[in-house]
Amino acid sequence: MPAPQPSQQPQPSQPSYGGQSSPADQPSPTDRSAPTSAPTSALSPVVPPVLAEVVRSGFVEGRHRGSLVVLGADGAVELALGEVTAPVFPRSANKPMQAAGVLRAGLDLAGERLALAAASHSGEPFHRDLVRKMLDDYGLDPALLQCPPDLPLDAEERDTYLASGAVPDRVTMNCSGKHTAMLAVCAQRGWPLETYLDPDHPLQRTIHRVVEDAAGEPVASVGTDGCGAPLMAISLVGLARAFRSFVAAEPGSAERRVADAMRAHPEYVAGSRRADTWLMREVPGTLSKMGAEAVQAVALPDGRALAFKVEDGATRALGPVLARALTLLGVAGPVVDRIGRAPLLGGGREVGEIRAAF
DSSP: OOOOOOOOOSSOOOOOBTTBOOGGGSOOSSOOOOOSSSOOOOOOSSOOOEEEEEEETTEEEEEEEEEEEEEOTTSOEEEEESOOSSEEOOGGGGHHHHHHHHHHTTOOOOHHHHHHHTOOOOOOHHHHHHHHHHHHHTTOOGGGOOSOOBOOSSHHHHHHHHHTTOOOBTTTSTTHHHHHHHHHHHHHHTOOSTTTTSTTSHHHHHHHHHHHHHHTSOOOEEEEOTTSSEEEEEEHHHHHHHHHHHHHSOTTSHHHHHHHHHHHOHHHHSOTTOHHHHHHHHSTTOEEEEETTTEEEEEOTTSOEEEEEETTOOGGGHHHHHHHHHHHTTOOSHHHHHHHOOEEEETTEEEEEEEEOO
C-alpha cells in the first residue's frame, strides 16, 4: 500500500523510553554469541572531544563527547575528531549491510520491501502492514520472529497504538522487517529457521563477510544487538567507508540495490517524523541510517561520507551533531536546519538548546 507522505514537524521524533534506550536496543537476556576475542572497548584512554553542548538559559549545563569522521569523495579521511579507528558497535547503522547479506544469500527483494529489510521503522501502520504481508507471502508464522515484542519506536505512534488497546508485538518492533527478510531467505534456502540468529548460521556468516567487505577491515568483535541479531563491531572509519561503498557500488549489485531502495523509500527505513527519512527525501542520492547509542552514518552521492558516535549514547545529541557535520560537507537548506533543531523547554516554553560544539 502506498505510504503516507512525511509530515513537516519542527524536529525529529526521538525514541524515549523513560530515560532508557529503545527496547530494541536493550541487551538480550540470553546472549546467543560469544565475543570473537577477549572483551574489548572502543573507549580511548584519551578523553574524546565535546561534540554537543546542552545550553539552558545561556548556561552550559551539560556536554556530550564523542568521535566523528568525515571522508572525502576519494575515501580519504578529511576530518577526524576523537578516536575513529577503534571498534564500535554501529547498532542499527549495520542494517544496510545485513540487508545486502540477505540479498547475497539469494532472496529477491526490491522497493519498499528491501527498504524495510534495512529499517529501524517507527511502527506506523504502513510498516506493520507490510511486515505482515511479507510474512504471509513467504508462508511464515509471525511466531517465528525472534525479535522481542515491542511498542512503536515513534513516540506519537506509540501513544496512538496504546490508546487503541494494542500491546507489545514482534511485528511492531522496529527490527521486524530485517527479521522477516532473514527468515524468508532461510526458508528459501532450506536453512534452519530456529537458529537464524546464531552467529554460525550460514546467513549470519554471509552477513559477516558483507560487513568486512564493505568496511574494508575485519570485524573486531561480535555481540548481540537489542533485537537479538549478531552485531559486528567495526571502526567509525570502516562504517563511513561501508556507506560510501554502497552509494558507489555497481548498479545491480546487492549493495547498490539496498542503497537505491532505501533512498527511494526512506519512509520505510525510518518513518514519517524521522531525520533519516527527511534527509534521504530532501537531499537526493543521500544514504542515511542511525543506530542506537547515538550512532549515525551518511553517504552523499558524490562519495563523501561521515560517521559518528556520541560516547554516552544520548540520542538527543544526534540531530545537532549530524546537522553540523552535514554543514561541514557543504549540505545546506531547511532540512539541515530542521534536523539540527533541538530545543530545551522550561515551564513549557523554549529556554535553550542542544547545539553542536565543533
